[in-house]
Amino acid sequence: MNDxxxxxxxxxxxxxxxxxxxxxxxxxxxxxxxxxxAVFGLVFSEIHAIPTNGIPYIDYITPGVMLQSVLFVAVxxxxxxxxxRDTGILKKLLVAPASRYAIVIGRSMSSGVxxxxxxxxxxxxxxxxxxxxxxxxxxxxxxxxxxxxxxxxFAALSIIVASLLKTRERxxxxxxxxxxxxxxxxxxxxxIALMPHALQVVAVFNPLTYAVDAVRxxxxxxxxxxxxxxVAVIALFDILMFAAxxxxxxxxxx
Amino acid sequence: xxxxIDAKGLExxxxxxxxxxxxxxxxxxxxxIFALLGPNGAGKTTLMRILTTQFKPTSGEAHIFGLDVVxxxxxxxxxxxxxxxxxxxxxxxxxxxxxxxxAKIYGLPSQSRKEVIYDMLESMGLRxxxxxxxxxxxxxxxRKLEIACAMLxxxxxxxxxxxxxGLDPAARIAVWKKLASFKMEFGTTxxxxxxxxxxxxxxxxxxxxxxxxxxxxxGTAEELKHSLRGELIKVSVxxxxxxxxxxxxxxxxxxxxxxxxxxxxxxxxxEDAETALPGVMDVLRxxxxxxxxxxxxKPTLDDVFLRYAGTTRAPGAASTTERVExxxxxxxRE
Ligand SMILES: Nc1ncnc2c1ncn2[C@@H]1O[C@H](COP(=O)(O)OP(=O)(O)OP(=O)(O)O)[C@@H](O)[C@H]1O
Ligand SMILES: [Mg+2]
Numbered sequence: 001m002n003d004x005x006x007x008x009x010x011x012x013x014x015x016x017x018x019x020x021x022x023x024x025x026x027x028x029x030x031x032x033x034x035x036x037x038a039v040f041g042l043v044f045s046e047i048h049a050i051p052t053n054g055i056p057y058i059d060y061i062t063p064g065v066m067l068q069s070v071l072f073v074a075v076x077x078x079x080x081x082x083x084x085r086d087t088g089i090l091k092k093l094l095v096a097p098a099s100r101y102a103i104v105i106g107r108s109m110s111s112g113v114x115x116x117x118x119x120x121x122x123x124x125x126x127x128x129x130x131x132x133x134x135x136x137x138x139x140x141x142x143x144x145x146x147x148x149x150x151x152x153x154f155a156a157l158s159i160i161v162a163s164l165l166k167t168r169e170r171x172x173x174x175x176x177x178x179x180x181x182x183x184x185x186x187x188x189x190x191x192i193a194l195m196p197h198a199l200q201v202v203a204v205f206n207p208l209t210y211a212v213d214a215v216r217x218x219x220x221x222x223x224x225x226x227x228x229x230x231v232a233v234i235a236l237f238d239i240l241m242f243a244a245x246x247x248x249x250x251x252x253x254x
Numbered sequence: 255x256x257x258x259i260d261a262k263g264l265e266x267x268x269x270x271x272x273x274x275x276x277x278x279x280x281x282x283x284x285x286x287i288f289a290l291l292g293p294n295g296a297g298k299t300t301l302m303r304i305l306t307t308q309f310k311p312t313s314g315e316a317h318i319f320g321l322d323v324v325x326x327x328x329x330x331x332x333x334x335x336x337x338x339x340x341x342x343x344x345x346x347x348x349x350x351x352x353x354x355x356x357a358k359i360y361g362l363p364s365q366s367r368k369e370v371i372y373d374m375l376e377s378m379g380l381r382x383x384x385x386x387x388x389x390x391x392x393x394x395x396x397r398k399l400e401i402a403c404a405m406l407x408x409x410x411x412x413x414x415x416x417x418x419x420g421l422d423p424a425a426r427i428a429v430w431k432k433l434a435s436f437k438m439e440f441g442t443t444x445x446x447x448x449x450x451x452x453x454x455x456x457x458x459x460x461x462x463x464x465x466x467x468x469x470x471x472x473g474t475a476e477e478l479k480h481s482l483r484g485e486l487i488k489v490s491v492x493x494x495x496x497x498x499x500x501x502x503x504x505x506x507x508x509x510x511x512x513x514x515x516x517x518x519x520x521x522x523x524x525e526d527a528e529t530a531l532p533g534v535m536d537v538l539r540x541x542x543x544x545x546x547x548x549x550x551x552k553p554t555l556d557d558v559f560l561r562y563a564g565t566t567r568a569p570g571a572a573s574t575t576e577r578v579e580x581x582x583x584x585x586x587r588e
Binding site for chain 1: 268269303306307308309328331332334335336337338339340341342343344346347348351355356358359360361387400403413
């Protein structure tokens, strides 16, 4: 167990060190969420088309945009395993004294490192655009933790998808096919009540919905009524994904 | 005595029914440098990946220093260092950081970690490049870094899948010097695959050849070469006609297996050229046939490979099967 924790931490440290040497990706990845906030957020705030319980629309979607960013990072990060399969990196890791679980979890949680950095870039932009956050550091830290943890679950989900891919072709396309439905069938951009019924059902089963609710409550609205449920769902999602990814990992390494 | 590697009846069938290993038996002595040869697709990488616990064999069993690779994988991984055939470094961090992350994964004690890493970099000749991003490294530097990484934990056995692929001769010699010194200093067993016959010849204690998932032969390089029993003596005899009677006398010599004449060259197949040569020369001299040139040819590991593993050869592993000595009685090469 101690061994496994060590491996997970080492893999997260690896990610930080890689980021330090190549920051361009962090910045290019930040363009999309910033545009969402600056264009979509500001425009819809003006026209008041979506009922958001009195908070400005741009404030409403800030957690959604953060999670979109997290989702992107996590899904693409997990899918790059398809590429690493063809290099020796994965093979060498397999021969290190680490359990397969530790490698999968370490790999997934490393995406959390990237995701948090992405989120930290979005925050000052949101502040500049006039979003008002709840000034409570404890809330803020919990929100970041939730973003970090859900990122791991999504990365594990994409590892499962990666194990089904035969080649590394089209993995960008498959990434999009995973990200966009999750994003739109959630409460990231609009309240669930506004959705057509079928989509509502999907949204209820979409872990992103719970993460958005938690982060929105902690950062913007202060409404924490559903926080325990959110946390429970996210934890369950992560555990299931880690377990399934560890099993599917065998397919990747052979 | 426990073998470093002891495998029996290893079989591996990949999905899609590719039978990569079809019953491999293997024994490698502790402290040996062991070369695994075989054409592309013979199953070398598959064998190494099973021995390093990356996946299970379809059937059969294998032990590393007495530890079962399937049931005691965790223990096996603690004594094994491994350099895969494909590049396995993180290119977007520097050389030191590559080793640091592995040191942490392996749980090297943090007080001595830095020192151990720099010592290892120093000994692989990478000290000056330690703080450089690995993407700026040459192929040889990357291979050295990978070996440094695998040696970090002082493994009892090192698995190297084509360790010198694509390296220039100087880099290859440097890598092998290092590996030999690990063997000397720590008694590290080295199990490596290669397509460079002369490397197996020069550095290994033992050689095995695998073909189509089966071990076809093994032994020391000398034993394998000798087992071909086919050394040649080629004698050029100017325009002179070699009559049937003389040929008959040569054929009659104890050591001689066969004699053919092609153009003005006599090709004599013998078991051992050095001891057979004087007899052949005596016959020619008494028949007063003027000899212009004598060459002896011994089988090389290339010949062994071709004999046992068919005609499929890896590109780039050229070698000379024949060397010529200008004078009779000149030094015969080993
Ligand atoms: N992951 C895999 N899935 C399916 N078949 C595989 C896989 N890896 C190898 N094979 C097949 O198994 C056989 C043995 O391959 P292997 O890589 O072990 O050969 P090798 O001796 O290492 O060859 P090379 O010298 O080219 O590296 C080949 O027919 C190969 O196509
Ligand atoms: Mg191979």
